[in-house]
Amino acid sequence: MRPSAVRLLNILVPVKRAVDYAVKIRVNPEQTGIDLNVKHSMNPFDEIAVEEAVRIRERLKDAVKSIKVVTIGPPKSSETLRTALAMGADSAIHVEIPESAPSPEPLGVAKALKAIIERQSEGVDVVIMGKQAIDDDAGQTGQMLAGLMGWAQATFASKVDVDAAQKVAHVTREIDGGLEELRCRLPLVVTTDLRLNEPRYASLPNIMKAKKKPLEKLTPADLGIDFTPRLETIKVTEPPKRVGGGKVENVDQLLAKLKEAGITARRA
Amino acid sequence: MGKYHGQATTVLRPRTTQQVSDIVKFCASRRIGIVPQGGNTGLVGGSISLQKEIVLSLGAMNSVRSFDPVSGSLVADAGCILESLSDHIAPHNHIMPLDLGAKGSCQIGGNLSTNAGGLRLLRYGSLHGTVLGLEVVLPDGTVLDQLSTLRKDNTGYDLKQLFVGAEGTLGVITGVSILTPPAPQASNNIFLALPHFKNVLPLFQTAKRQLGEILSAFEYIDRTAYDMALEHDLGPILNPDEVGDAQCFVLVETSGGNHEHDMEKLNNLLESLMSADQPLIYTGTLSQSPAQFASIWALREGLTECVQKEGKPYKYDVSVPLADFQSVVDTVRERLISKGLYGDHAVSKVMGYGHVGDGNLHLNVIAKHGYRPELEAALEPFIYELVASHKGSVSAEHGIGSMKTSALRYSKDDVSIEWMRKIKQVFDPLNIMNPGKVLPSA
Numbered sequence: 001m002r003p004s005a006v007r008l009l010n011i012l013v014p015v016k017r018a019v020d021y022a023v024k025i026r027v028n029p030e031q032t033g034i035d036l037n038v039k040h041s042m043n044p045f046d047e048i049a050v051e052e053a054v055r056i057r058e059r060l061k062d063a064v065k066s067i068k069v070v071t072i073g074p075p076k077s078s079e080t081l082r083t084a085l086a087m088g089a090d091s092a093i094h095v096e097i098p099e100s101a102p103s104p105e106p107l108g109v110a111k112a113l114k115a116i117i118e119r120q121s122e123g124v125d126v127v128i129m130g131k132q133a134i135d136d137d138a139g140q141t142g143q144m145l146a147g148l149m150g151w152a153q154a155t156f157a158s159k160v161d162v163d164a165a166q167k168v169a170h171v172t173r174e175i176d177g178g179l180e181e182l183r184c185r186l187p188l189v190v191t192t193d194l195r196l197n198e199p200r201y202a203s204l205p206n207i208m209k210a211k212k213k214p215l216e217k218l219t220p221a222d223l224g225i226d227f228t229p230r231l232e233t234i235k236v237t238e239p240p241k242r243v244g245g246g247k248v249e250n251v252d253q254l255l256a257k258l259k260e261a262g263i264t265a266r267r268a
Numbered sequence: 269m270g271k272y273h274g275q276a277t278t279v280l281r282p283r284t285t286q287q288v289s290d291i292v293k294f295c296a297s298r299r300i301g302i303v304p305q306g307g308n309t310g311l312v313g314g315s316i317s318l319q320k321e322i323v324l325s326l327g328a329m330n331s332v333r334s335f336d337p338v339s340g341s342l343v344a345d346a347g348c349i350l351e352s353l354s355d356h357i358a359p360h361n362h363i364m365p366l367d368l369g370a371k372g373s374c375q376i377g378g379n380l381s382t383n384a385g386g387l388r389l390l391r392y393g394s395l396h397g398t399v400l401g402l403e404v405v406l407p408d409g410t411v412l413d414q415l416s417t418l419r420k421d422n423t424g425y426d427l428k429q430l431f432v433g434a435e436g437t438l439g440v441i442t443g444v445s446i447l448t449p450p451a452p453q454a455s456n457n458i459f460l461a462l463p464h465f466k467n468v469l470p471l472f473q474t475a476k477r478q479l480g481e482i483l484s485a486f487e488y489i490d491r492t493a494y495d496m497a498l499e500h501d502l503g504p505i506l507n508p509d510e511v512g513d514a515q516c517f518v519l520v521e522t523s524g525g526n527h528e529h530d531m532e533k534l535n536n537l538l539e540s541l542m543s544a545d546q547p548l549i550y551t552g553t554l555s556q557s558p559a560q561f562a563s564i565w566a567l568r569e570g571l572t573e574c575v576q577k578e579g580k581p582y583k584y585d586v587s588v589p590l591a592d593f594q595s596v597v598d599t600v601r602e603r604l605i606s607k608g609l610y611g612d613h614a615v616s617k618v619m620g621y622g623h624v625g626d627g628n629l630h631l632n633v634i635a636k637h638g639y640r641p642e643l644e645a646a647l648e649p650f651i652y653e654l655v656a657s658h659k660g661s662v663s664a665e666h667g668i669g670s671m672k673t674s675a676l677r678y679s680k681d682d683v684s685i686e687w688m689r690k691i692k693q694v695f696d697p698l699n700i701m702n703p704g705k706v707l708p709s710a
Contacts, residue, residue: 020558041557083556201505201553201560204460208542 007164008065009186011053012124013089014113015046015071017080018135031235042080045130047087048192051199053128054088056162063164065122066090072112072227074099078215085210086202092215097227103136104227110144115223117149124187126169131156131191142191152184156193162186271580271639272670276303276317281328285403285411285442291324292440293409301703304436306378307349309370311583312669314382314435318704324440326377332356333443334417340448341400341417346377346441362448365392369569377441383433385665387569390625391484391523392449395432402428403443407696415443430691435667436702438695452484452523454530458538459505459564460552461514465490465594467548468518468624471541472590474548475520478537482530485521486625487568490597493619493632500574502567510551516594518624519568571621579616579636582643584651587627587661593620597631599654600647604633607646612636614643628664652678673708 019025020041025034042050050069057064069084070093071077081092095112097104104112117124132139146153154160154171158179161170173180174193202210220227248254258264282288295302301321308315317323326347333343337360344353351371354364366379368386378384380402383395392398401416414428431438462468472486489497494517497503524530534554541549555561575581588596597620604610604618616636622629631651635643652662656678663672663679676685688707695701 022558022562039558041559044559086556200507202556203507203510204458204538204542204549204552204554205510207554208539 007063007125007167009056009060009063009125009162009164010065010120010122011056011067012113012117012120012127013046013049013053013067013069013084014109014127014129014141015050015069015080015084016043016130016133016135017041017071017073017077018043018133021134027236027238031237032233033236040076042083043130043133043135045132045134045192045194047130047199048194048196049128049130049190050084050087050089051197052157052160052190052192054200055197056126056160057088060162060164068093068120068124070095070113070116072104072109073097074101081215082210083202085213085215086207087200088206089213091213093218094215095218095220095223097220101227102229105229105231106138106140106144107230108225108227109141110148112220112223112225112227113141113145114148115225116218119223125167126162126186127151127189128160129189129191131193139191142189146189149187149189151187151189153189153191154182154184155191157190158193158195160190160196272313272316274303274316274318274323275320276323277320279323279325281325283328285329285405288324288326288329288405288440288442289409289411292405292407295322295700296408296698299698299700301700302440303702304377304381304440306347306375306381307370307373309374310378310382310669311585311666312663312671314667314669314671314702314705315378316670318670321700321703326375326440326442329442330375335360335362336417337362339417339419340450341419341445342448343401343415343417343443343445344376346375346380346444348376350374350376350379357448358451361451363451365398365447365449366395369572376444376446380432380441380444380446381434381436382667383665385623385626385628387485387487387623389623389665390486395446396429398447399428399432399444400447401445402431402441404428404431404439404441406439407698407701411442412439415445417445419447433667435669435706437692437706438701440701452525454524454527455484455521455561456530456534456555457485457519457521457561457564458534458552458554459567460518460520460541461506461511461550462516462518462548463513463550464515468516468593469590471518471548472625474540475537478540479520479522479533482522482524482533483520483625484523485519485623487519487622488593488624488629489517489519489568489571489621490594490619491515491517492617493571493621496574496578496617496619497567497571500570500577502570502574505553505564505567506551512550514550519564521565568621575619575632575634579634580639582633582635582639582647583666584631584633584647584655584662585622585664585666586629586631586651586655587664588629588655588658589660590624590627592658593624593629596620596629596654596658600631600633600651603650604646607642609643609646614640623664626664649675649678655679668706670705673704673706676706676708 020039023038053067067089069089072095156174158174159172167186171182303317303321305315305325329345329347335342366386367388403415404412601618617634652675661679662675
């Protein structure tokens with residue numbers, strides 16, 4: 001049997017610096033958003049994406065040529081890139097926007113990622129990204145990117161198996177009814193779900209190595225992208241506070257209260 | 269732990285200091301013994317009724333009386349739970365000066381009565397330093413009101429210090445005034461695997477020198493404890509290939525006012541550790557998010573619970589020179605082996621972990637199938653004599669309670685004990701206040 005030519009894979013992992021999931025968020029006094037003066041960290045689904053890229057390399061070894069991470073964010077976002085590099089990515093791209101700028105919207109991000117992919121001289125075979133960011137819960141960017149690129153997409157992945165030689169991937173997706181198995185031709189966009197893997201802690205030797213890995217800085221103008229929001233947030237409020245329940249003494253009182261609330265018996 | 273069983277038939281839950289005073293007056297007139305009780309989280313049987321004394325629970329006195337966000341002085345009822353106090357002052361960006369595993373249940377009055385130590389002592393000092401004032405009901409019912417919020421007050425003998433660590437034997441603490449430090453703006457921790465125990469001391473010196481004022485905790489976990497933690501799913505945090513045959517582990521926490529400043533100090537420390545000619549560590553990790561920070565601490569804080577799940581623990585909280593930590597654990601293990609008591613049939617594990625930065629070792633001897641007299645006989649007074657030979661303390665932070673009254677003499681000489689008795693006689697001539705605790709019967 002003739003050995004198939006070794007296909008080298010280039011993996012791109014977009015990551016987002018978001019409010020940490022453990023933070024107790026508060027609506028700001030102007031009711032335009034939440035107080036952002038709190039702890040931030042890498043979006044948990046993106047951590048899973050970075051981990052999956054590193055595991056794919058551990059499985060396929062030399063077949064993976066590069067794992068690049070990219071983020072669009074203020075200067076502090078470079079810390080998130082360093083974490084990804086410490087987990088095992090090779091190089092990073094930081095599309096820097098001003099600290100005061102509003103968070104880019106999914107369509108803007110997808111267009112920027114398309115521009116970045118087109119800039120990669122060796123191309124990109126697989127994009128692995130989180131299924132949604134925990135600050136906006138949009139869940140759109142991966143799908144939009146696949147649409148813009150005309151690529152296959154496998155979202156809410158709970159298992160990913162890449163066959164570099166055949167240039168296909170087998171992905172198991174989490175759907176409402178259970179699990180769906182897809183066979184996708186590369187290039188492919190995968191979005192990660194919670195059960196895909198458990199991300200590793202960055203070990204010290206890797207944290208030291210990460211400092212020397214290349215980090216390229218770009219501006220939105222370099223990509224020809226305008227991140228001006230197309231949506232206007234009118235108001236942000238907390239959900240109404242739960243009103244306490246009441247206690248009743250007996251069944252008659254219970255029936256009276258139910259009638260008051262407009263709940264009456266119905267014949268089947 | 270199921271080790272101590274109280275004999276009380278009556279529990280009282282007063283709501284005010286006046287009620288406590290009335291109760292104590294009544295008990296004094298009838299010579300009824302009183303056991304003051306806080307969160308009942310003590311580990312030396314100090315809060316149980318031995319001879320049907322009444323239990324005086326402070327749990328219903330749980331209001332915060334005042335908090336000054338400028339000075340950080342907090343005045344609260346003795347029955348306030350430590351974690352509730354933390355939550356109360358958090359919005360003002362302050363933290364309690366102490367933190368321990370029992371924070372969800374222990375009460376501040378009990379913390380003061382036992383001079384509790386914990387994970388933050390390295391940074392914020394002991395309660396003797398952070399207490400500003402106390403309100404105490406004396407054994408005759410008199411209320412001693414020294415509830416001041418003054419930082420400095422050198423007017424006469426500092427009586428409140430007697431009650432800090434007296435374990436309820438000189439009076440009942442009903443109110444506490446304590447100094448709370450500002451909350452750190454940046455917190456990080458690192459978890460390190462060391463090839464041998466003898467690297468712990470140089471590592472500690474290096475960390476102190478390079479981290480300086482941001483060092484806030486330095487905890488030690490031996491290999492036995494680490495393996496046990498992994499078996500109970502408290503991890504994995506480190507790559508097992510990188511850990512290899514590491515003999516012990518260290519958790520270092522930093523707390524400071526500026527994230528960039530702290531990260532620079534931490535990165536310098538890690539660089540110097542990893543690139544040294546003779547590295548002190550095999551590997552380690554630095555928390556990359558609040559979630560990782562919490563789970564690294566969870567491994568250390570979860571050890572006590574794992575120990576309970578493995579069997580019945582004999583716990584020895586001792587102060588010995590840092591350099592002797594491992595040899596103390598090894599000597600105890602060898603003792604049990606020589607008595608044929610080491611193995612799945614009797615003592616399944618002997619381990620050490622603790623506040624190595626304070627010289628405080630928590631030695632845990634796990635009896636897989638329950639407490640047995642021959643196990644206790646093999647351990648006591650052997651361990652106390654071993655600690656005494658190192659000029660250490662038989663109780664670094666847990667106190668004496670009822671468990672260690674006979675061990676007191678291993679760390680305090682006869683002159684000290686005699687003067688402790690005299691003080692007890694002055695305050696409580698009828699011996700109604702937590703009798704049978706701290707001082708051995710004459």
